[in-house]
Amino acid sequence: GENVEQHPSTLSVQEGDSAVIKCTYSDSASNYFPWYKQELGKRPQLIIDIRSNVGEKKDQRIAVTLNKTAKHFSLHITETQPEDSAVYFCAASRGTGGYNKLIFGAGTRLAVHP
Amino acid sequence: GAVVSQHPSWVICKSGTSVKIECRSLDFQATTMFWYRQFPKQSLMLMATSNEGSKATYEQGVEKDKFLINHASLTLSTLTVTSAHPEDSSFYICSAAGEGVSGSDTQFFGQGTRL
Numbered sequence: 001g002e003n004v005e006q007h008p009s010t011l012s013v014q015e016g017d018s019a020v021i022k023c024t025y026s027d028s029a030s031n032y033f034p035w036y037k038q039e040l041g042k043r044p045q046l047i048i049d050i051r052s053n054v055g056e057k058k059d060q061r062i063a064v065t066l067n068k069t070a071k072h073f074s075l076h077i078t079e080t081q082p083e084d085s086a087v088y089f090c091a092a093s094r095g096t097g098g099y100n101k102l103i104f105g106a107g108t109r110l111a112v113h114p
Numbered sequence: 115g116a117v118v119s120q121h122p123s124w125v126i127c128k129s130g131t132s133v134k135i136e137c138r139s140l141d142f143q144a145t146t147m148f149w150y151r152q153f154p155k156q157s158l159m160l161m162a163t164s165n166e167g168s169k170a171t172y173e174q175g176v177e178k179d180k181f182l183i184n185h186a187s188l189t190l191s192t193l194t195v196t197s198a199h200p201e202d203s204s205f206y207i208c209s210a211a212g213e214g215v216s217g218s219d220t221q222f223f224g225q226g227t228r229l
Contacts, residue, residue: 032220034220034221036223041226041228042225042226043207043223043224043225043226044158044207044223045223046220046221046222049220089157089158099145099146099211101148101160101163102148102158102160102209102221103160104157104158104159104160105157106156106157107156107157109155
């Protein structure tokens with residue numbers, strides 16, 4: 001069945017360092033890959049997404065790369081700040097956007113230490 | 115734009131009673147809404163997908179008679195947990211997708227309901 005694996009489950013970095021979270025998906029028909037940030041007790045917030053016709057996308061300190069052949073995609077956060085501390089979820093879906101169900105990874109708990 | 119409001123944010127109920135949770139898209143028309151369940155320190159588990167005006171599609175293992183979903187309009191979907199029991203305690207989150215959200219058709223989440 002459809003599955004998204006996410007690693008690592010926890011990540012601890014010093015402020016200013018980079019953080020990388022990796023996901024692998026099983027459904028070769030997936031072509032939309034969003035990343036969500038969830039702070040404790042709050043809603044998931046979309047931080048960046050990428051579609052299969054693009055290999056890389058960047059938004060200020062956040063970037064996502066996609067390797068369709070290998071079926072994996074990664075989130076890169078540079079110059080981390082304490083406010084980046086949260087749980088990050090990757091997801092994958094078929095279709096070109098939000099009308100199709102998202103399959104979520106297990107999440108990565110990122111801690112940025114001052 | 116792309117605001118999804120969920121109500122209530124938390125609810126306590128007696129065993130055996132039913133609880134209704136509302137999910138509204140405030141500034142766009144949500145043709146599709148999704149309901150998720152999240153246990154502490156775990157990922158979001160999709161329960162069902164609902165399209166306006168039609169029956170919801172439930173994921174395997176989710177009891178449709180237990181979790182009633184109604185999507186009667188383009189801005190409102192409801193989840194009713196019938197005969198709630200302690201094992202139903204969880205964080206329930208909705209998301210919505212639709213046109214007119216700054217050109218995006220991705221999913222936006224409500225703030226969640228802690229039951």
